[in-house]
Amino acid sequence: MSNPFLLKQVFNKDKTFRPKRKFEPGTQRFELHKKAQASLNAGLDLKLAVQLPAGEELNDWVAVHVVDFFNRINLIYGTISDGCTERSCPIMSGGPKYEYRWQDENKFRRPTALSAPRYMDLLMDWVEVQINNEDVFPTNVGTPFPKNFLQVVKKILSRLFRVFVHVYIHHFDRIAQLGSEAHVNTCYKHFYYFVTEFGLIDTKELEPLKEMTARMCH
Numbered sequence: 001m002s003n004p005f006l007l008k009q010v011f012n013k014d015k016t017f018r019p020k021r022k023f024e025p026g027t028q029r030f031e032l033h034k035k036a037q038a039s040l041n042a043g044l045d046l047k048l049a050v051q052l053p054a055g056e057e058l059n060d061w062v063a064v065h066v067v068d069f070f071n072r073i074n075l076i077y078g079t080i081s082d083g084c085t086e087r088s089c090p091i092m093s094g095g096p097k098y099e100y101r102w103q104d105e106n107k108f109r110r111p112t113a114l115s116a117p118r119y120m121d122l123l124m125d126w127v128e129v130q131i132n133n134e135d136v137f138p139t140n141v142g143t144p145f146p147k148n149f150l151q152v153v154k155k156i157l158s159r160l161f162r163v164f165v166h167v168y169i170h171h172f173d174r175i176a177q178l179g180s181e182a183h184v185n186t187c188y189k190h191f192y193y194f195v196t197e198f199g200l201i202d203t204k205e206l207e208p209l210k211e212m213t214a215r216m217c218h
Helices: 004-013 028-041 058-083 116-131 149-170 172-177 181-197 203-217
Strands: none
Touching: 058 116, 058 149, 058 172, 058 181, 116 149, 149 172, 149 181, 149 203, 172 181, 181 203
């Protein structure tokens, strides 16, 4: 069974966590966040819960979910991070067939093979910079989203998906040991239904977890 208290405990003591990105009360984004949470808390079918509510802007709905997924996936990785080390995971991979290389605009201009913990650290830092950048994720109502917003979002979600791949393939025993599999599976299903509802991830990115997804989500 999922143990949210245990997840919370790990969250509180783990130094690798970043502060959660929150929405300001009274803003349109905060209201949307509450609406999305209410659907989930009411036990609404996840496939329906991800659908764009009538009268809402797609970019706002997507922004709220990207921030929420970042917070949740960051938390999930934190629960197993003590077992994901340079020694246990010298390469960021999803089984023998998939290796992920890191690339950014700063230090790693070419795709570079890194250990999983180093990759995760760079990935979380990179996503955090994106979602805290007002030019990409504007918090003021009325400030337009950039034209390339969904393009940026696709890159963020593709990279966050790789965290699920690594955790499920290399660290699921730890998740099971913590009694957190129900929680992680729900987060995964929510993420999967959302990205497929709005076409925010390439099918080839989903390949590593294809069989598991077919059992869990269809």
